[in-house]
Amino acid sequence: MSDSRLVIFGEVLFDCFPDDSRVLGGAPFNVAWHTQAFGLNPLLISRIGDDAMGAEIQSAMLNWGMDTDGLQVDTVHPTGVVTVNFDQGNPAYNIIENSAWDFINSRQLLEIDDYSMLYHGSLALRKAVSANCLAEVKNRCSESVFVDVNLRPPWWNLSLINAVIKGANWLKINDEELLQLVPDEKDSESRARFLLSQYALNLIIVTKGSAGAVVISENDLLSVQPEKTINVIDTVGAGDAFSSVLLLGLHNDWSLNDTIKRAQQFASAVVGLHGATTLDKNFYTPFIENWSL
DSSP states (O other): OTTSOEEEESOOEEEEOTTSOEEEEOHHHHHHHHHHHTTOOOEEEEEEESSHHHHHHHHHHHHTTOBOTTEEEESSSOOEEEEEEEETTEEEEEEOSSOGGGGOOGGGOOOOOTTOEEEEESGGGSSHHHHHHHHHHHHHSOSOEEEEOOOOTTSOOHHHHHHHHHTOSEEEEEHHHHHHHOTTSSSHHHHHHHHHHHSOOSEEEEEOGGGOEEEEOSSOEEEEOOOTTOOOSOOTTHHHHHHHHHHHHHHHTOOHHHHHHHHHHHHHHHTTSSSSOOSOGGGGHHHHHHTTO
């Protein structure tokens, strides 16, 4: 897939923490940020408010070398904000409704190459305007679609998630979310295989936090575990980091085994950050060198 451009659709926002700090976030934005650092030059399709935080996002993207042509500016709705709190180290999110990214407008879309690879989540589909815009993006892209399910209560329902999965080639989901979707099967593998039997998926990636991840296709199962010496500051964005390297591996035609090992390595490094992203380009250097990017 080395000739395809990565198109990323969805929310961009600020994660606001209990210590009053804030970090750029939103799963699609995090993935765009990381894949930019790894040299993919993604097109992020999202929407910000015409406000100070929106200007900060634009400035950060430009300074990072990102393409801002897909970033819409909303004069009515504010830039997205999520308040993050922790319960025994696990993040809990309050995702403010009617943010600019709820209103990504199909009439403001750029031209998109029909051979682009599309990444999107499920959260940005909570409002009809953005959901309709994603449908238009899909009409313009090829059938190379990577879906990263994010079940953030109360912003999801089974009919929405079923429709999202139906359009995917590759699905990433964490084990807790998989249990919510397929509660009657006994373990992660059987739940994933149930989804494979219901949808035309190439493979499913199930992340399991400190237990690593498994990748399941019709004929294969691969697993990976993190090293035991991980320095964990917080787990915000760990799954997005994993997704970023999965996309990198698909783009660069890496073997599946190499891809999931490298995805785990990078996710294990990101949990050592405060928040999901960093402004330090040196953070990426060891991975770029070791993976010959």
